[in-house]
Amino acid sequence: xxxxxxxxxxxxxxxxxxxxxxxxxxxxxxxxxxxxxxxxxxxxxxxxxxxxxxxxxxxxxxxxxxxxxxxxxxxxxxxxxxxxxxxxxxxxxxxxxxxxxxxxxxxxxxxxxxxxxxxxxxxxxxxxxxxxxxxxxxxxxxxxxxxxxxxxxxxxxxxxxxxxxxxxxxxxxxxxxxxxxxxxxxxxxxxxxxxxxxxxxxxxxxxxxxxxxxxxxxxxxxxxxxxxxxxxxxxxxxxxxxxxxxxxxxxxxxxxx
Numbered sequence: 001x002x003x004x005x006x007x008x009x010x011x012x013x014x015x016x017x018x019x020x021x022x023x024x025x026x027x028x029x030x031x032x033x034x035x036x037x038x039x040x041x042x043x044x045x046x047x048x049x050x051x052x053x054x055x056x057x058x059x060x061x062x063x064x065x066x067x068x069x070x071x072x073x074x075x076x077x078x079x080x081x082x083x084x085x086x087x088x089x090x091x092x093x094x095x096x097x098x099x100x101x102x103x104x105x106x107x108x109x110x111x112x113x114x115x116x117x118x119x120x121x122x123x124x125x126x127x128x129x130x131x132x133x134x135x136x137x138x139x140x141x142x143x144x145x146x147x148x149x150x151x152x153x154x155x156x157x158x159x160x161x162x163x164x165x166x167x168x169x170x171x172x173x174x175x176x177x178x179x180x181x182x183x184x185x186x187x188x189x190x191x192x193x194x195x196x197x198x199x200x201x202x203x204x205x206x207x208x209x210x211x212x213x214x215x216x217x218x219x220x221x222x223x224x225x226x227x228x229x230x231x232x233x234x235x236x237x238x239x240x241x242x243x244x245x246x247x248x249x250x251x252x253x254x255x256x257x
Contacts (some may be wrong), residue, residue, distance in 0.1 A: 087206070
């Protein structure tokens with residue numbers, strides 16, 4: 001038997017899938033077992049089932065990787081799928097105008113998830129990837145999503161330790177709170193070297209049919225050539241266009257928070 005106290009079969013399978021990270025996309029069976037905290041025989045059985053279903057694939061080197069079947073299932077997530085399809089033409093237009101990185105993100109609890117990205121050929125390198133998560137307090141899209149998030153979400157983020165990515169990352173709750181108010185006042189966010197010291201991002205909200213902010217779009221540019229005042233209208237126009245595509249009668253709502 002492979003039962004362990006307090007752990008269901010589902011929790012074991014999820015632990016195996018959660019063992020993969022962007023820096024460890026290929027793992028041996030023993031590495032999977034160790035990271036999932038499972039006995040090797042248990043891991044072997046569960047991994048075999050995941051391979052048979054297509055959630056994992058075993059390479060010629062004996063290492064396991066996430067399988068295409070899992071990507072197919074993930075692509076059906078309704079919040080990302082419809083938004084991505086509607087936003088992509090506008091993102092491509094924004095890229096053609098600027099030739100800079102264009103990003104689209106949504107909020108998931110107290111983190112953001114990137115659901116699409118167009119990388120500029122000669123643009124500044126970024127740390128983000130499609131499907132990747134990131135903190136809300138540092139990036140341009142994160143600041144937008146946090147600024148328009150429910151009050152309880154804002155308070156949860158502000159009460160937790162704010163990770164510092166660079167010397168310029170805002171980690172003081174009071175200063176961040178003032179910054180969020182400024183985002184709501186202007187309708188866009190600027191993250192200046194808060195994630196990496198060579199990049200600046202400008203982001204704007206995307207509104208859903210009910211008038212709430214459902215996503216954010218941003219440009220990420222090299223800090224030395226960035227002009228946030230010039231970039232903001234472009235990003236805001238893209239946000240308005242995508243909002244209309246989602247069925248919104250665009251009208252930014254000012255928040256007193």
